[in-house]
Amino acid sequence: MRRILAILLENEPGALSRIVGLFSQRAYNIDSLTVGTTDDQTLSRITITTHGDDRVVEQITKQVNKLVDVLKVLDLTDMQHIERELLLVKVYARDEQSRAAVTRVCDVFQGQIIDMGKQSYTLQMVSGKEKIESFLDMLRHETDIIEVVRSGTVGIGRGDKALRN
């Protein structure tokens, strides 16, 4: 089962490598990983999407919590939450027909055209994982994809619930 873990940890050199190392050392999956500082500059926040059965996910959560740098771990999938991913995609748009098609797909999916070249459009979309994948499928149907850049999922709890120090 897919899980989204939000991790607050010390913003120190080596902290990220301990998280990544833990996953590879114990043969856990990383589907995506993002990291950045928080409003508190001494803390970083990592969002990891992973998958595994309940027993594995329980171990992952405990093992991450055990790392000395880690302040808090929250399994967002257990609660109401919002998840987003940023997609940047460059597609061929050589003629009127393909430009129109790409623009149409972009409109339907509420993506944006943020740059263009002589033969290409660069698009942006912020959404959940499923919508991004459908968007890419439709683009693939209309034209050829040149380059895909995905930020990985970030997530936050709904309502007043917060993960902070």
Next chain:
Amino acid sequence: MNEQFNGSQLVVKALQALKVKYIFGYPGGSVLDLYDALFQQSDIEHILVRHEQAATHMADGFSRSTGEVGVVLATSGPGATNCVTGIATAYMDSIPMVVLSGQVPSNLIGDDAFQETDIVGCSRPIVKHSFNCRNASEIPYVLAKAFYLAKTGRPGPVVVELPKDILNPNQYFDFNMPSEIEMRTYNPKVKGHPKQIKKAVSAILGAKRLVIYSGGGIILSDTSAQLTQLVESLNAPCTNTLMGLGGLSGTHPNFLGMLGMHGTLEANKAMANADVILALGARFDDRVTNNVQKFCPDATIVHVDVDPTSISKTVRAHIPVVGCLATVIEQLQDAIDASKDRIDRGAQEDWWYQITKWREQNCLSFDTAGEKIKPQEVVRKIYDITKGDAYVCSDVGQHQMFAAQHYPFKNPRQWINSGGLGTMGFGLPAAMGVKVAFPLKEVLCVTGDGSIQMNIQELSTCLQYGLNVKIISLNNRSLGMVRQWQDMMYEGRHSSSYMESLPDFVALAQAYGHIGIRVDSRSELDAALEKAFSINDRLVFLDICVDESEHVYPMQIKLGAVDDMWLKKGVQA
């Protein structure tokens, strides 16, 4: 103005403040300044090993026997990487250790400089935590933190990397040692949750067939006396893991022996038939459980551990209790004493009757009919000669299991072995570390012809520091445990498990300045042991030629339940 110190002096000052008495290490380019600072003081003695791996095992043995943090000092690059096996050994058995590693100067890090290795990276999966120290002024704080992390919660090794420039003797700083360490990200749980304690006590007192299964946690947390009290107040049968031996005295009437792969029949049978298992500081290792799918299907498992990751990792605990053993056992004992419920004594009598029947099978018996010396009889004789009071440090293999089975350990910290990692070469340096801590005590290294050669160079260190341990080598001219598996599972094809061209160990011991005694036949054994144990001012290397065909029994049958066992060659329980 405060007196100021250079980085090397700050390391020494901090170690002194942390009450370190011994450092085990080996000098090299990046730590020469630190060695110079060590030279100019007398509070801390540096023990010079012959290979850094041995320094880690010595520090480890020192720690296991005393409970204190073992301290290692190595230079950058090969010095540091030579420590890796010892760090992993300590990590697997949760031994508090601080490894100070040199590093090339900060401005050269990343340039593939001479003797540069990213030791923090290399050791990351096998440490509790590690530090790249980057400023001399933070040395005391980093060391205080390293020691705090090493010894609190579930203990473990901590690596501190010290680049050469911060040890520079010409730059001076204030010495600020923190009086206590507080970390927002690290607060090991001490007290068990009251609800869980209540559930645990109700399961324990409701049990008809209770077994207490205790592990290395009892030794590490110094809770042997509390465990004994708990066992006695419940009149519960108790088994110890390999790491937990000595937690309950091996001579205690409630002791069932070790459990697991080479555990006793009564211990494994009791586990398999228990209705409630109280696991204290044990981690349901695969060498205990055998096939987890078949593990104790009828038992309610109460699992107490300071490390939540140990709980329900391999075997699902029905009643998990996270907390320090000292506190949790006290909570359990208080709640049991205060409870109106009492354990069902009638059911317990039936349970003990059943256990006695298993015990009567005398599963550790062995055949002494042949002419060749049996390894088991050597261990038993050593037990008699030392009155069961010696520190027994073991290497890894058949001799390790024979020692664990046939030398009942009366006290915690008396039995020292590499249980989790199974590191051959551990025994001799570990024994040396114990001897450093307890120079007047009898310290044995029970080893074999394979293991002893993995750190044999330390015989030189023994001479230098007068570490007069007794080496009992059960020499079977082969890698006994490998050979046993090949006999049992590979139709006797002894692929690379025999030792050709063994050295003359007597001559080797003598070459290093020690006494060597060779024993070839049973008729010589008693006299040789008597002679060896009459010598206290020299290291004695006993090279005892034992029956190479002997196997360790009992032995769990692969993929079976905890109590599916071979009792002898071809005989199942």
